[in-house]
Amino acid sequence: MLPGVVAWLLRRVLPADWREDIIRDVEEAYGIRSGTSPVRAWLWAWAQVPVFAVRFIGPRLRDLVTDVPVTSLDLRLAVRSARRHWGLSLLTIVAIAFGIGATTAGFGLIAGAFFSPLPFPGGDRIHEVVDYNTTRSIALWMSGEEYVRRRDVLTSFEFFGAYQSRAVVLGTERRVIARFITPEILAMTETPPLMGRLPEAADALAGAEPVVVLPYDLWQSALGGEAGVIGSRVEIAGVDRTVIAVMPPDFAFPWGYEIWIPMDPRGMTDRVQVIGKLREGVNAEAARAELAVVARPDPRQVQSPDDVIRPLVTPLNRPVTGDAQLLFLAAPLGALVLLLVVMATNVATVVLARNAARSGELAVRVAMGASRRRVIGLLVLEVGVTVIVAAAAGLVLAQTGLRLLENWITDLPFWIDLSVDLRVVAFTMALAALATAVAGLVPALRTTKGSLHDNLKDGGRGTSVVRFGRATDAIIISELGISVGFLAAAAILGQSLLSFGFARYGLPSEETLVAQVYFGQPPELADPDVFHSPEERATIWDAFFADATRQRARLLDRTLELPGVRTAAVGSRFPGDESETAFIEVENGGRGSPRRAELAAVGEGYFELLGAAPLQGRDFSAAERTGEIRVALVDQPFIDAHLGGGNAIGRRIRLASDANSGDASAQPWLEIVGVMPDLGLAVGDPARGGTVYTPIAPTNILWLGIRGDGSPWRWTPGLIEAAREVDPAIRVQGTQTLEDMMMVPVTLYRALGIGFLVLGGIALLLSAASLHAVTASAVTRRTREMGIRRALGAPSGTLVVSTVRRAAIQLGAGILLGAGIAFGLLQLAAIFPWRLGPGNPAVLAAVPLVLGLALLLALAGPLARALSIRPADALRYE
Amino acid sequence: MKKDTLGEFEELVMLAALRLGDDAYGLSITNEIVETAERAAVRASVYVTLRRLERRGLITTHRESAEDAPNGKPRRFVKVQPRGLELLRASRRSLQNMWSGLEDVLEAK
Numbered sequence: 001m002l003p004g005v006v007a008w009l010l011r012r013v014l015p016a017d018w019r020e021d022i023i024r025d026v027e028e029a030y031g032i033r034s035g036t037s038p039v040r041a042w043l044w045a046w047a048q049v050p051v052f053a054v055r056f057i058g059p060r061l062r063d064l065v066t067d068v069p070v071t072s073l074d075l076r077l078a079v080r081s082a083r084r085h086w087g088l089s090l091l092t093i094v095a096i097a098f099g100i101g102a103t104t105a106g107f108g109l110i111a112g113a114f115f116s117p118l119p120f121p122g123g124d125r126i127h128e129v130v131d132y133n134t135t136r137s138i139a140l141w142m143s144g145e146e147y148v149r150r151r152d153v154l155t156s157f158e159f160f161g162a163y164q165s166r167a168v169v170l171g172t173e174r175r176v177i178a179r180f181i182t183p184e185i186l187a188m189t190e191t192p193p194l195m196g197r198l199p200e201a202a203d204a205l206a207g208a209e210p211v212v213v214l215p216y217d218l219w220q221s222a223l224g225g226e227a228g229v230i231g232s233r234v235e236i237a238g239v240d241r242t243v244i245a246v247m248p249p250d251f252a253f254p255w256g257y258e259i260w261i262p263m264d265p266r267g268m269t270d271r272v273q274v275i276g277k278l279r280e281g282v283n284a285e286a287a288r289a290e291l292a293v294v295a296r297p298d299p300r301q302v303q304s305p306d307d308v309i310r311p312l313v314t315p316l317n318r319p320v321t322g323d324a325q326l327l328f329l330a331a332p333l334g335a336l337v338l339l340l341v342v343m344a345t346n347v348a349t350v351v352l353a354r355n356a357a358r359s360g361e362l363a364v365r366v367a368m369g370a371s372r373r374r375v376i377g378l379l380v381l382e383v384g385v386t387v388i389v390a391a392a393a394g395l396v397l398a399q400t401g402l403r404l405l406e407n408w409i410t411d412l413p414f415w416i417d418l419s420v421d422l423r424v425v426a427f428t429m430a431l432a433a434l435a436t437a438v439a440g441l442v443p444a445l446r447t448t449k450g451s452l453h454d455n456l457k458d459g460g461r462g463t464s465v466v467r468f469g470r471a472t473d474a475i476i477i478s479e480l481g482i483s484v485g486f487l488a489a490a491a492i493l494g495q496s497l498l499s500f501g502f503a504r505y506g507l508p509s510e511e512t513l514v515a516q517v518y519f520g521q522p523p524e525l526a527d528p529d530v531f532h533s534p535e536e537r538a539t540i541w542d543a544f545f546a547d548a549t550r551q552r553a554r555l556l557d558r559t560l561e562l563p564g565v566r567t568a569a570v571g572s573r574f575p576g577d578e579s580e581t582a583f584i585e586v587e588n589g590g591r592g593s594p595r596r597a598e599l600a601a602v603g604e605g606y607f608e609l610l611g612a613a614p615l616q617g618r619d620f621s622a623a624e625r626t627g628e629i630r631v632a633l634v635d636q637p638f639i640d641a642h643l644g645g646g647n648a649i650g651r652r653i654r655l656a657s658d659a660n661s662g663d664a665s666a667q668p669w670l671e672i673v674g675v676m677p678d679l680g681l682a683v684g685d686p687a688r689g690g691t692v693y694t695p696i697a698p699t700n701i702l703w704l705g706i707r708g709d710g711s712p713w714r715w716t717p718g719l720i721e722a723a724r725e726v727d728p729a730i731r732v733q734g735t736q737t738l739e740d741m742m743m744v745p746v747t748l749y750r751a752l753g754i755g756f757l758v759l760g761g762i763a764l765l766l767s768a769a770s771l772h773a774v775t776a777s778a779v780t781r782r783t784r785e786m787g788i789r790r791a792l793g794a795p796s797g798t799l800v801v802s803t804v805r806r807a808a809i810q811l812g813a814g815i816l817l818g819a820g821i822a823f824g825l826l827q828l829a830a831i832f833p834w835r836l837g838p839g840n841p842a843v844l845a846a847v848p849l850v851l852g853l854a855l856l857l858a859l860a861g862p863l864a865r866a867l868s869i870r871p872a873d874a875l876r877y878e
Numbered sequence: 879m880k881k882d883t884l885g886e887f888e889e890l891v892m893l894a895a896l897r898l899g900d901d902a903y904g905l906s907i908t909n910e911i912v913e914t915a916e917r918a919a920v921r922a923s924v925y926v927t928l929r930r931l932e933r934r935g936l937i938t939t940h941r942e943s944a945e946d947a948p949n950g951k952p953r954r955f956v957k958v959q960p961r962g963l964e965l966l967r968a969s970r971r972s973l974q975n976m977w978s979g980l981e982d983v984l985e986a987k
Contacts, residue, residue, distance in 0.1 A: 028905050
């Protein structure tokens with residue numbers, strides 16, 4: 001079913017004779033799209049509103065407005081009028097400039113981050129290739145062997161390269177990121193080196209002379225830009241390597257400025273990342289179809305027989321997969337456009353008040369032969385000239401903001417260009433047109449409604465074309481409603497985002513070091529050409545996992561012996577790491593259809609490491625940590641989301657790994673034995689369904705956490721050494737403090753939160769200013785009426801009460817409407833992957849209070865003036 | 879008749895309607911243009927064109943009965959009228975005349 005608001009809006013723009021037929025067809029198309037992706041269908045449905053509006057209303061408006069011959073005299077009149085009403089012009093410029101500036105910056109950010117082309121010949125054909133576990137929503141990497149097997153058989157790709165990244169030491173102390181690459185990686189950029197030659201397959205073979213390719217900057221900074229650098233040797237990670245090429249300035253691939261070391265993919269024991277360049281004429285879908293046939297998913301990463309693994313081929317510069325990311329882009333932009341509409345609405349109300357004050361002048365124009373069209377043209381032009389200034393200011397604001405952002409984020413991918421380009425300017429112009437339509441055209445249409453000839457007579461009596469009765473009430477209430485609604489939603493979103501973070505979980509994040517430990521894979525399976533039956537493979541893996549489990553215990557023991565270490569534990573993940581979820585089935589009911597929860601498999605001491613103790617029940621016993629998993633721990637958000645509150649101990653749940661059906665019937669029941677505090681693992685969970693902990697099963701990859709006294713960094717060498725002593729094949733990677741691990745999502749969300757609050761604050765002040773203007777104008781226009789009423793004996797108190805009562809009703813109705821709008825906006829925001837807090841009552845109360853105060857102040861001055869005027873003067877008042 | 883020729887998109891819409899026969903309505907016409915002509919067709923443009931063609935008398939439209947409609951929501955079917963067919967034929971003739979004799983130029987690589 002088409003979203004109700006979309007259908008309503010479409011009904012407003014479609015012609016009556018075809019209205020229901022078109023809506024029926026749009027509904028049918030929406031139904032078809034919903035079957036594949038509900039979120040995309042929803043976005044598509046909303047996009048239909050402007051598309052149909054442009055096609056059906058556009059020509060009518062164009063006829064109405066553009067037939068007006070705009071002369072230089074009109075332009076001069078418009079500029080003069082803008083100068084005469086300088087207060088209004090200033091308000092328009094400030095409001096629209098902020099609205100356009102914020103929206104343009106948002107668009108520039110999205111356009112730059114996701115639609116900047118790769119600066120290479122055929123750059124649009126360069127794609128990232130990953131195996132994607134659609135059941136668990138995790139992107140997998142590929143093994144070196146699997147990469148080689150695919151490279152040798154795939155025909156869709158002109159180049160199919162692999163790389164790994166590692167920090168290495170250059171010389172004796174400088175740390176640089178090294179990309180260990182296959183030759184195809186640099187070859188696919190079709191960029192010749194500044195000097196020297198690109199690596200070839202022979203450079204990567206065992207026994208070949210170690211070589212390296214340097215970026216321009218490093219050649220300049222570390223080697224002083226020596227001309228004879230080619231053939232010279234540099235020490236990298238203790239190995240002397242011959243420099244075979246220096247790449248041109250600004251060249252970086254695949255992610256940043258680093259050194260490139262050729263490597264045989266078969267020697268890449270760890271997993272590799274793969275980038276391919278499609279052959280000309282082959283699209284990503286065709287390549288994906290070929291990969292689906294060729295790919296053999298890495299068995300290490302298939303965690304359950306129900307896991308569905310699909311290859312994905314996505315443009316390297318546009319890593320947007322799935323609906324969540326799409327929403328993450330579209331929704332903030334939608335909110336910013338809404339902000340602009342709020343700003344323009346504020347301006348529109350003041351423009352309407354000004355137009356009303358000029359009804360006499362407009363009527364004279366009509367009397368002298370001006371058509372309605374011409375009057376509308378003039379009124380729109382007057383707003384248009386200020387909007388043009390505002391748009392230019394907005395563009396400068398956006399450009400400045402983007403520049404600041406670009407300098408602030410230092411490790412942006414090299415192709416991302418956040419400068420204002422033609423696309424951004426075109427977008428700004430579209431916004432300016434929208435602002436002019438809302439702030440100029442709507443009031444102009446409203447002002448000129450009805451017979452302007454009749455208004456000539458009214459104008460002579462000092463009354464208005466726009467009657468400040470119900471129309472003003474409606475305008476003020478709508479404006480209050482939109483402002484209160486938008487601002488309350490912005491405040492709640494902003495505060496929720498600001499509170500996003502791990503501070504409230506009280507984790508010892510600065511004292512804890514985490515590292516990923518990879519135990520390798522069974523040597524028996526290393527040769528892809530040797531066939532093993534599934535049963536054989538299972539036996540080999542079981543033996544390997546048993547070994548890895550013993551090694552894990554030894555590694556933990558060794559880690560605990562490191563000086564200063566007080567506690568260490570393993571887990572499948574720590575707070576801040578990528579989300580892993582499953583559908584939950586609750587025995588004997590639970591609530592409604594299956595919902596997701598976060599999963600974490602934890603080893604002994606995991607909770608102690610994070611400073612957490614059971615709130616109810618107990619941690620896993622030693623017996624429960626071995627053998628088949630039959631127990632689970634949950635946290636309070638899980639109990640609220642899945643068990644409807646109440647006591648969780650003793651209840652049983654099942655975890656379904658099939659994302660599509662949520663069917664867990666084949667899985668064993670797990671008894672809940674304890675309730676843990678919320679550790680923030682579910683912070684990024686779209687379903688906000690809490691967390692389930694299970695004992696960690698035998699695995700060959702996990703995270704190890706260490707906590708103790710002093711800086712956690714000092715344990716890094718000891719940890720690597722301990723792993724080497726247990727088994728040289730064990731790899732320790734991704735070493736970082738827990739604080740760092742949690743920092744990336746926190747920074748992003750906080751920046752968004754601050755953005756929402758700042759924009760909300762600006763919108764609030766502007767709303768207050770325009771509300772003040774329009775109310776003051778309305779009361780001023782009642783001066784004559786009040787004077788007459790006083791002359792007829794009405795006491796001042798009655799007049800004050802009647803005026804204030806009206807304002808109070810407006811305020812009350814506006815707040816009610818705003819609450820509805822805020823509720824609607826927050827329903828939309830609920831699809832975001834973060835939790836919404838209740839909002840700080842003080843901030844929420846500030847919105848109607850500030851607007852109410854503006855309303856009262858607007859009443860006070862004109863009311864006092866109206867009441868102090870003498871009845872005889874009031875009769876003459878115009 | 880103010881106009882006695884067809885625009886390119888009008889032609890596509892009418893040809894799609896003819897190809898679809900009794901199953902020609904807004905949505906199916908849009909899909910037919912996308913799939914057969916391999917052209918991007920903005921849905922709104924199709925309806926604007928259908929309205930215009932109807933006003934010009936080149937097509938007629940009728941709503942199916944509610945009983946026949948899927949989900950009880952009747953579709954508005956399109957039928958090309960003789961005058962529309964005539965203009966399509968004229969358009970094809972003009973194009974064929976323009977194409978003839980250019981085979982060597984257009985088919986040479």
